[in-house]
Amino acid sequence: MKALVYKSKQHVSIEDVPDPRIEDANDVVVKLTTSGICGSDLHMYEGRSPVEAGLVFGHENMGIVDAVGSSVKTIAKGDRVVLPFNIGCGFCFNCTRGYSSACLTVNPESAGGGYGYSGLGPFPGGQAEYLRVPFADYNCLKLPGTPGDEFEDDFLLLSDIFPTGFHATELAKVGVGDTVAIFGAGPVGLLAALSAKIKGASEIYVVDSIPERLQKAESVGAIGVDVANGDPVEQILELRKKHVRDVQNLRPGAGDKMPGVMCGIDAIGYEAKSDDKPGRDNVGHQRGTQALENLIELVNPTGHIGIIGVYFPQDPGGKSQDEKNGIYPISIGMAWNKGITIGMGQAPVKKYNVYLRDLIIAGKAKPSFIVSHRIPLAEAPDAYEKFDKRSEGYTKVLIKPQLHSN
Ligand SMILES: [Zn+2]
Ligand SMILES: [Zn+2]
Numbered sequence: 402m403k404a405l406v407y408k409s410k411q412h413v414s415i416e417d418v419p420d421p422r423i424e425d426a427n428d429v430v431v432k433l434t435t436s437g438i439c440g441s442d443l444h445m446y447e448g449r450s451p452v453e454a455g456l457v458f459g460h461e462n463m464g465i466v467d468a469v470g471s472s473v474k475t476i477a478k479g480d481r482v483v484l485p486f487n488i489g490c491g492f493c494f495n496c497t498r499g500y501s502s503a504c505l506t507v508n509p510e511s512a513g514g515g516y517g518y519s520g521l522g523p524f525p526g527g528q529a530e531y532l533r534v535p536f537a538d539y540n541c542l543k544l545p546g547t548p549g550d551e552f553e554d555d556f557l558l559l560s561d562i563f564p565t566g567f568h569a570t571e572l573a574k575v576g577v578g579d580t581v582a583i584f585g586a587g588p589v590g591l592l593a594a595l596s597a598k599i600k601g602a603s604e605i606y607v608v609d610s611i612p613e614r615l616q617k618a619e620s621v622g623a624i625g626v627d628v629a630n631g632d633p634v635e636q637i638l639e640l641r642k643k644h645v646r647d648v649q650n651l652r653p654g655a656g657d658k659m660p661g662v663m664c665g666i667d668a669i670g671y672e673a674k675s676d677d678k679p680g681r682d683n684v685g686h687q688r689g690t691q692a693l694e695n696l697i698e699l700v701n702p703t704g705h706i707g708i709i710g711v712y713f714p715q716d717p718g719g720k721s722q723d724e725k726n727g728i729y730p731i732s733i734g735m736a737w738n739k740g741i742t743i744g745m746g747q748a749p750v751k752k753y754n755v756y757l758r759d760l761i762i763a764g765k766a767k768p769s770f771i772v773s774h775r776i777p778l779a780e781a782p783d784a785y786e787k788f789d790k791r792s793e794g795y796t797k798v799l800i801k802p803q804l805h806s807n
Contacts, residue, residue: 404457404529405781410448411789413782418457421533426472429537431482434548435557436527437461438798440587441711443789445519449718452519459526460486460516461560465548473537482541484534485750486561488514488524491539502749507535513747528781530802542754545762554769554799555761563757563768565709565748566592570600572707572744573664577601580662582637582699584692586614588771588797589709590668594623599766604644608633620770634699663704665696670710690729697736708745772797777804
């Protein structure tokens with residue numbers, strides 16, 4: 402079959418690789434109809450997470466079951482399924498508690514496995530024509546309808562970005578009536594905004610430097626905050642003033658001492674830029690904890706922060722030796738003083754995907770508003786190049802392996 406293969410830094414190509422087959426009685430093989438390119442694929446593409454040449458990328462996968470292992474009970478040939486990017490076994494200590502993101506049996510190297518990703522075990526990805534899915538009964542989420550229907554792209558986003566955005570709101574403990582600030586309006590930040598809206602948040606602020614992304618945030622009911630217009634924390638405090646004066650002051654003491662938000666989400670991670678030199682093209686230099694620092698300042702006492710943007714324990718692109726080892730200074734004193742809780746880490750997709758699927762089917766969520774491009778597999782290397790350069794409008798690219806380029 403054809404697949405997108407990593408060659409070297411900023412070099413991927415479409416090559417013939419062996420067809421996946423049933424290797425274990427619990428496997429299925431899926432013929433892929435859509436596979437996403439993810440911002441986190443760029444970390445490998447850019448050489449910022451170590452990856453071996455020959456790896457097939459792609460952890461956001463859906464399609465039609467093509468072959469079924471003899472022990473698989475609930476999944477049949479012809480079923481339409483979407484796969485969580487994390488591979489779980491379903492029976493280990495962590496999977497049984499809902500933490501499929503830290504499965505203890507699928508990856509011999511550490512807790513947690515996934516498709517086509519460095520450090521997540523020996524599983525080729527799905528930017529290809531076919532994919533082997535281990536522990537199929539546990540990992541496949543069945544979908545109604547037929548390939549290419551009105552929900553195809555919404556369902557694909559159940560593999561990672563929608564549950565990941567939702568998980569960010571869980572980490573930040575977003576609930577009914579809450580005030581929320583999200584730093585980063587990439588796909589995850591935007592779907593965190595959608596999730597906060599679904600949960601009934603009263604105010605949602607989304608910070609970014611790209612006007613088109615801010616418009617998308619506003620299309621789901623958030624208030625866009627453009628860093629080109631100055632310090633985002635000050636902008637949000639200013640925007641909140643009227644509410645603090647007219648409504649929040651009805652709660653004794655909640656005026657001056659609670660001017661910020663209750664829930665903050667870092668949807669940028671270690672690629673954050675400092676805000677000391679605002680401007681659309683170059684929003685400062687890289688400062689891995691910029692979004693987190695802003696949130697520690699902005700979040701009210703007793704509030705919550707969710708860090709969904711990625712930080713790596715090893716980063717060859719780090720400036721200092723500490724950064725290369727994933728060590729960053731943060732204002733822990735202020736965070737402690739405010740009693741802020743901070744949650745972080747990969748989303749356990751399986752915990753949420755069934756509910757989010759049902760919201761899509763019920764017409765209550767349409768996450769595919771973030772998708773910018775739909776391309777055949779042959780055009781994927783070019784899309785990586787453009788996505789990596791953050792070329793105009795490249796927000797979310799979906800590969801359609803059954804589509805053929807002219
Ligand atoms: Zn992803
Ligand atoms: Zn497990």
